[in-house]
Amino acid sequence: xxxxxxxxxxxxxxxxxxxxxxxxxxxxxxxxxxxxxxxxxxxxxxxxxxxxxxxxxxxxxxxxxxxxxxxxxxxxxxxxxxxxxxxxxxxxxxxxxxxxxxxxxxxxxxxxxxxxxxxxxxxxxxxxxxxxxxxxxxxxxxxxxxxxxxxxxxxxxxxxxxxxxxxxxxxxxxxxxxxxxxxxxxxxxxxxxxxxxxxxxxxxxxxxxxxxxxxxxxxxxxxxxxxxxxxxxxxxxxxxxxxxxxxxxxxxxxxxxxxxxxxxxxxxxxxxxxxxxxxxx
Amino acid sequence: xxxxxxxxxxxxxxxxxxxxxxxxxxxxxxxxxxxxxxxxxxxxxxxxxxxxxxxxxxxxxxxxxxxxxxxxxxxxxxxxxxxxxxxxxxxxxxxxxxxxxxxxxxxxxxxxxxxxxxxxxxxxxxxxxxxxxxxxxxxxxxxxxxxxxxxxxxxxxxxxxxxxxxxxxxxxxxxxxxxxxxxxxxxxxxxxxxxxxxxxxxxxxxxxxxxxxxxxxxxxxxxxxxxxxxxxxxxxxxxxxxxxxxxxxxxxxxxxxxxxxxxxxxxxxxxxxxxxxxxxxxxxxxxxxxxxxxxxxxxxxx
Amino acid sequence: xxxxxxxxxxxxxxxxxxxxxxxxxxxxxxxxxxxxxxxxxxxxxxxxxxxxxxxxxxxxxxxxxxxxxxxxxxxxxxxxxxxxxxxxxxxxxxxxxxxxxxxxxxxxxxxxxxxxxxxxxxxxxxxxxxxxxxxxxxxxxxxxxxxxxxxxxxxxxxxxxxxxxxxxxxxxxxxxxxxxxxxxxxxxxxxxxxxxxxxxxxxxxxxxxx
Numbered sequence: 001x002x003x004x005x006x007x008x009x010x011x012x013x014x015x016x017x018x019x020x021x022x023x024x025x026x027x028x029x030x031x032x033x034x035x036x037x038x039x040x041x042x043x044x045x046x047x048x049x050x051x052x053x054x055x056x057x058x059x060x061x062x063x064x065x066x067x068x069x070x071x072x073x074x075x076x077x078x079x080x081x082x083x084x085x086x087x088x089x090x091x092x093x094x095x096x097x098x099x100x101x102x103x104x105x106x107x108x109x110x111x112x113x114x115x116x117x118x119x120x121x122x123x124x125x126x127x128x129x130x131x132x133x134x135x136x137x138x139x140x141x142x143x144x145x146x147x148x149x150x151x152x153x154x155x156x157x158x159x160x161x162x163x164x165x166x167x168x169x170x171x172x173x174x175x176x177x178x179x180x181x182x183x184x185x186x187x188x189x190x191x192x193x194x195x196x197x198x199x200x201x202x203x204x205x206x207x208x209x210x211x212x213x214x215x216x217x218x219x220x221x222x223x224x225x226x227x228x229x230x231x232x233x234x235x236x237x238x239x240x241x242x243x244x245x246x247x248x249x250x251x252x253x254x255x256x257x258x259x260x261x262x263x264x265x266x267x268x269x270x271x272x273x274x275x276x277x278x279x280x281x
Numbered sequence: 282x283x284x285x286x287x288x289x290x291x292x293x294x295x296x297x298x299x300x301x302x303x304x305x306x307x308x309x310x311x312x313x314x315x316x317x318x319x320x321x322x323x324x325x326x327x328x329x330x331x332x333x334x335x336x337x338x339x340x341x342x343x344x345x346x347x348x349x350x351x352x353x354x355x356x357x358x359x360x361x362x363x364x365x366x367x368x369x370x371x372x373x374x375x376x377x378x379x380x381x382x383x384x385x386x387x388x389x390x391x392x393x394x395x396x397x398x399x400x401x402x403x404x405x406x407x408x409x410x411x412x413x414x415x416x417x418x419x420x421x422x423x424x425x426x427x428x429x430x431x432x433x434x435x436x437x438x439x440x441x442x443x444x445x446x447x448x449x450x451x452x453x454x455x456x457x458x459x460x461x462x463x464x465x466x467x468x469x470x471x472x473x474x475x476x477x478x479x480x481x482x483x484x485x486x487x488x489x490x491x492x493x494x495x496x497x498x499x500x501x502x503x504x505x506x507x508x509x510x511x512x513x514x515x516x517x518x519x520x521x522x523x524x525x526x527x528x529x530x531x532x533x534x535x536x537x538x539x540x541x542x543x544x545x546x547x548x549x550x551x552x553x554x555x556x557x558x559x560x561x562x563x564x565x566x567x568x569x570x571x572x573x574x575x576x577x578x579x580x581x582x583x
Numbered sequence: 584x585x586x587x588x589x590x591x592x593x594x595x596x597x598x599x600x601x602x603x604x605x606x607x608x609x610x611x612x613x614x615x616x617x618x619x620x621x622x623x624x625x626x627x628x629x630x631x632x633x634x635x636x637x638x639x640x641x642x643x644x645x646x647x648x649x650x651x652x653x654x655x656x657x658x659x660x661x662x663x664x665x666x667x668x669x670x671x672x673x674x675x676x677x678x679x680x681x682x683x684x685x686x687x688x689x690x691x692x693x694x695x696x697x698x699x700x701x702x703x704x705x706x707x708x709x710x711x712x713x714x715x716x717x718x719x720x721x722x723x724x725x726x727x728x729x730x731x732x733x734x735x736x737x738x739x740x741x742x743x744x745x746x747x748x749x750x751x752x753x754x755x756x757x758x759x760x761x762x763x764x765x766x767x768x769x770x771x772x773x774x775x776x777x778x779x780x781x782x783x784x785x786x787x788x789x790x791x792x793x
Contacts, residue, residue: 002355005385012382017373053631056725056750056781058662060638061655100369104428107333109359109388150636150654158630161655245632278296279335 003114010122014088020126023084024133030080031137034073035145038064045072049154065149067167070138071243074174077134078237082185082210083203085130089123090189090202093274097197097281106279116194116274120267123186131179139171153243160245174239177252181236184262185210188232191270197281229254232262284347286311286436286468287332292341294327301327303492305341309436309470309485314462316479316486316500317472318577324492325472326366329440333363345436359388362434364442368425372414376405376424379413380431387432396431403427404453418445426457437461438470443478451475458482476577488577503576511550512542513557514566523562539565601678601690604708611713611741612670616644618742618792626657628781629752633657640787645671659748659783660725666718669704681705687716700724714738726751737790748783 014020038045042064050059093116096102105115151162162170185206192202213233216224228234238255241248287309294302302324309315319325330336332343334350343350345357370379377396384391391399400409403423413421422442429437439458443451459482461467473479479486480500487497496503515523517538524541527533530553533543545553550567557564619642625635638652646667650656661668669676669692681689684707692704700722707717714734721727728750735744 002386002388005390009382009385012378013371013374016378054660056660056728056752057628058658058660059655060650060658061636061652063655099371100367101371103335103365104369104383105386106335107358107361107363107365108383108386109355109357110386111355115386152655158632161631161633161657163634163636163654276337278337279330 002110003118006110006115006118007121010092010118011125014122014126017088019091020088023087023130026080026084027077027130027134028137030077031073031134031141034076035069035142038069038072039145042069046152050152050159053159059152062147062149063152064146065151066139066143066146067149067151067164067171069142069146070171071151071153073138073142074134074178074239081130081134081182082236083207085127085182085185086189086203086206088126089186090193090206091199092119092123092190093193094196094202095193095199097279098199100281103279103281112275112277113271116190116271120187120190120270123190124183127182127186128179131175131182135171135175139168151243155240155244160243162243162245170242174242177242177255178239180256180259181232181238184232184236184259184266187263187266187270191266191273194270194273194277230258232259235259284311285309285344286313286346287315287470288342288344288347289328289332290342292328292331292343293339294324294331294336295339300492302331302338305489305492305494307487307494307497309468311468312462312466313485314458314469314471314483316483317470317489318476318479318486319489323489325489326440327492328489329363329365329438329470329472333358333361333365333438335365355388359432360435361438362429362432362436363438363440364425364429365438365440367418367444368421368428370413370421370424373412375410375412376400376416377409379424380428383428384431389432391431399427399431400424402430403457419447419450422446422450422454426454430461434467436468436470440472441474442471443473443475451478455482509547509550509569510542510544512536512540512566512568513564514540514568515562515564519562522560523557523564526557526560526562601680601688604688604710604713605673605676605678605690605692607713608706608708608715608741609670609673612667613644615642615740615742616793618642618740618790620742620787620790622650622788623786624652624656624658625784625786626781628657628783629779631657631781642667657783658785659728659750661722663746663785665701665704665720665722665728666706666715666730669701669706669720675699676704712738714741737787737792740790740792742787742790742792744787746785746787748785750781750783751779752781753779 046063046068047054050063053059093102096105106112148164150164151167153160153162188209189202189206192205196202196205210233213231214236217228217231217234235255235258238252238259241252241255285308287307289305289307292302292305292307293300305324305328307315307328317325317329327336331338332345332350334354346360348357350357370376371382374382377400380391380396380399384396397406397409400406403426405420405423405427408416408420413424416424422445426442429439442458443454446454455478458469458471462469462482471479471483483500485498486500486503488495513523520535520538520541524533524535527541527543530543530545530549533541535541554564554567620640622638622640623635624638626633633655636652636654636656638650638656640663641649641651642663646664648663650658650662659665675695676692677695679691679693681691683689686709687707688710690706690708692706694701694703701720702723703721705719706715708714709716712734714732716732718730718732719727720730728748730749731747732743733745734742737744
């Protein structure tokens with residue numbers, strides 16, 4: 001019961017902390033800008049993508065529709081959302097240490113494991129909220145502004161056109177996987193937060209790790225080939241697999257397994273560190 | 282002899298090469314107001330933090346309510362209220378919200394009425410909706426006491442509770458501690474630099490220096506309160522007469538042109554006073570000097 | 584003698600009259616002023632994956648086509664209008680006999696004007712039924728597109744039940760930088776040279792003519 005109370009506490013703290021709304025506001029602003037830009041001149045962007053095909057072919061129907069707009073929004077924000085998540089979750093332990101409230105919490109009957117667990121859970125709920133909000137803005141508002149339609153997706157092996165009645169469940173799956181990937185960021189930042197007594201350190205460290213692993217993942221150098229499949233950043237975009245045809249279930253499953261292993265790793269390290277942490281601040 | 286509420290044996294803790302606490306032994310009985318004395322950096326806070334599981338001790342055993350803190354932490358801490366160093370709260374939350382947050386994880390969540398009553402008890406009635414960011418240090422200290430007492434703990438641990446308070450605040454804090462002791466029969470561990478305060482309200486104490494406990498025991502026994510040091514103030518003209526008069530009553534030491542100090546047992550003070558009046562020596566004041574201050578300084582010096 | 588030859592070898596007279604055959608095809612084409620048809624479009628093009636799409640096609644004389652589909656459909660760049668364009672401007676082309684293939688008369692149509700978009704057109708004609716069974720049109724904008732025609736109930740109007748477009752896709756490329764696979768876990772295997780031809784099959788059903 002005390003664990004649930006603690007989780008409730010954490011959610012209240014997140015809800016009442018002004019910084020929590022930075023992420024939501026940023027997403028709203030960014031999506032708004034993208035929607036405006038696509039409404040103003042989205043067709044020229046699509047023409048750039050389909051230019052080589054349009055020498056011989058013609059695409060009939062509403063190519064620029066809500067489903068495509070939602071996909072473009074997801075593509076563009078894949079780099080930014082992890083920062084917005086880490087901005088809040090990276091502060092959950094270290095921010096309390098900096099404020100001195102960690103000392104107050106740690107003298108209560110709640111065990112350190114329960115306290116940390118409640119922070120992980122609250123961080124996960126916040127991440128879910130971010131993903132849901134992004135989904136509402138991208139899919140719901142996108143479809144409201146641009147209408148439904150078939151989804152045209154450009155993958156590295158070609159163009160895939162998915163029919164409208166085949167798209168929504170894919171978005172549901174994609175958002176679930178995207179949430180699972182972002183949860184890795186949340187857990188990583190909370191883990192790093194256990195090692196710091198200041199607010200900014202874990203957030204910057206999280207972004208530095210994401211940046212480093214992303215660069216390793218995208219550099220076309222054979223020496224990184226053995227480690228690339230095990231980097232969590234390699235699987236951050238596995239939500240895109242839901243827009244391939246046929247659906248690469250094995251690839252999605254592999255991504256989920258790798259991400260799960262990272263979750264276990266981060267949570268285990270955090271528990272070990274936090275249980276042994278001397279709270280001197 | 283009541284059962285010890287706190288029993289710490291051979292406690293040691295080091296940070297790197299620095300030995301913060303070395304082989305400290307502490308026993309606090311039920312109903313005690315236990316003073317924790319020592320200069321800055323002596324190891325008082327470290328000892329308290331080890332006792333409350335904020336820090337892991339390297340060696341030694343820590344038992345509260347007869348149980349090991351490592352094995353029965355949650356059960357023990359549900360009966361402990363503490364305020365370690367300055368009270369820190371969530372600045373973006375109100376006083377009421379802060380107390381709610383802490384009470385939910387104290388083992389016994391408090392009702393809205395209980396929280397409001399506690400705020401009134403510490404003198405913060407009407408401020409429940411105000412953000413803590415707008416509170417003065419004294420108000421935060423009061424709020425800290427409120428969160429310490431909210432779940433009706435049996436053991437209260439206060440780390441320098443009067444630091445930063447104005448004189449009225451110090452008096453209020455002292456009265457509160459006495460009320461807790463006398464009316465609610467709480468056991469209180471009090472760490473302080475304010476020696477007069479410790480002398481006034483504590484019945485047992487330990488003095489720690491450089492991580493080691495130098496002396497522990499009953500305050501009155503340690504200070505030999507049968508005897509007192511008193512300071513007499515007179516005019517500079519009468520100083521010689523006074524010194525001559527006091528030769529028959531014990532060793533008197535001239536402090537300055539106007540003051541003399543001497544050891545005397547408590548019962549003999551009225552008699553001395555009457556004799557000085559009868560001898561016609563003008564005495565402007567007889568003050569009892571803080572004995573603990575002397576004791577403390579001498580102890581550390583030795 | 585001429586009549587005897589015509590009786591024995593009726594195609595001889597026709598093959599010797601590509602202009603006549605072309606003219607008769609044009610006359611048949613001119614009979615249809617408008618129609619509406621339900622079509623199923625089934626592209627099979629390298630680098631593109633798409634399921635068959637249902638569409639409604641509206642035709643109005645001489646070469647206006649409107650395609651209405653619920654979703655995205657892929658058609659050749661000029662859609663269905665290349666052959667109708669030829670038939671709507673017969674005077675712009677010179678018809679030349681190019682032989683017989685599988686009993687179908689081959690007629691080559693050469694543009695009279697040098698700046699015509701269509702550089703060369705070839706049609707395979709079932710002269711007896713007066714139906715175009717295959718076309719090969721080379722234009723400046725589209726390259727060469729081959730189309731095969733199958734007919735059913737609407738052959739009296741010259742309207743096909745099935746068209747199969749075959750086109751070059753050598754120039755198809757994925758724009759780099761837009762489709763980076765950041766979740767690629769292994770190097771993509773070197774693939775064999777893929778087919779450089781793509782096809783689009785269109786099946787027509789439920790014509791409403793004129």
